[in-house]
Amino acid sequence: MSGKETRKSAKETAKKSPQVSKKSNEKPAFTPPTLRHRAFSDVNGQDQILRDLKESMDLAFTEVNKKIDSMLLNQQSILPRISTLEDTQKGLEESYNFLSSAVDDLKAEQTKMESDITVLKKDLNSLRTSQNKLKLDYEEKLRSLTEAQLKAERYSRSFNLRFGGIPEKENEEAIQEVKRVLSDYLQMEPVIENAHRIGKRSTGKPRQIIAKLLYRPQRKEILLKCRRALQDSPYFITEDLTSEDFKKKASLRHVMSAAFQEGKRPRFVNGKLFINGELYVHEDSPLAPTA
Template identity: 30%
Template sequence: MSMQPDNKRSRDQLSSSDHEDSSIAADLLRIRESMGIMEKQLQKLDLLKKLTDDVEELKHSVEYNNSLIDVLKQDNASLRMEVNTLKKLTADLQQKNHKMSNDILDMQSRSMRDNIIIHGLPETQKETYQSTEQLVKTFMKSTLKMEEREVDAIRFSRVHRVGQAESSRQKSRPIVAKVVDTKMKISIMGRGKELRGTNYSISDQYPPEILRRRRLLHPVMTEVRKNNKKARLVTDKLYIDGKLYSNPEITHWLFGGDTNTSR
């Protein structure tokens, strides 16, 4: 009978020990769970810190970009002002160049105003200025049918061939004769009708640019005359029935797109 209490105590002790082990195991499980939670929270904190750092870095980057944009805006505004200044300067230079070209062309035209170009007069190898002038005067008497006293009264400031002489030349060079008296020059040009049917011709002398413009206007003048309209070419201007002909595609010099001469 005395053994039963001891067995009971042993069982109670074992039961108590199992209970304590279960409690410890539960505590350890809770600790592990808590540590897992804490670890996740720490990971979240690390992630949050990284995000915070990234946001801060992004903020600095945005601020830098904004400051760079401000600088670029200022530079762009400065460049725009410089471009506008250059545009104005270019426009001023173009205007001055246009005026200068006009003035030069006008001076060239005026210097040639009393010049006559004669085509077809034979040329000799030993021709001199004096012999060329005498050839012109003979041409005026015999071909233009001018009176001898009228020809003798004509004074030339110079008479010369145009272009460089060539020993193998088959075609005579034209002659430029500058008449001192404008009225006499007009009288000579009025004799042009005497040259119909001959190999001779006389014309006014113009600068190359004026000649180019006149070549553009000649077809227009010929066409309008076919329609029984009066057309008159004055230097680089064409007048049709008394009105100045203007066409941006042809007479571009009248619209500021080319050099021009004001007569």
């Protein structure tokens, strides 16, 4: 709408409006602004709004730019940190890969060691088995050799007798001293091959004499007679036992004494005790009967 048309419209509107009576004491009624004033006011308001809007947008853009600048600054400060973190991550990854490889190597080495240990255990068990077998064989051979040696020693001593209580003399002949005792107390003159004293000389009591007879039957006869014949004499005659048999007989002396008191006939032969012809077996012996 043009300015002329606006003014014409305003005049026509004023003509058509009713006349208002004027009273002296009444206030004039409110007259609304004309279209011209309203349009002018609207234009000014729109300009103000536009200015305010522009200022607001400028402020907003300024704040946004500040924030963008701040973000850019923060980004620039963060980038080195990110780079450092990336380097750290890379180093950690390399360390992890190295450790992982080392762990794999250790696992492989452990597996190999376990396999080697298994083989060694088998070899050790085999060696132990062989060692036990060798030990048993050695013990068996040693036992066999010991028995053979003991048997040979027993046979050699089976011709010997021990004479005790015979006083020692200067330049004596042991054979003659033995013959004198046998002749005087047993009325026997056996054939004696040799005789000699054993042990260290002592002032307390005379050393024993070991005499070797030529015939074992004569030796057996002497042993049967000597116990009663020498009962009231200072002399005694015993078998020449091995050290092992001597210890064993000493441990069975109380059994033999009890058998004598019961009227039985105990005999100790080759390391074994016989009572009335039956082998005596101690209750602790592995040969003892089980219940």
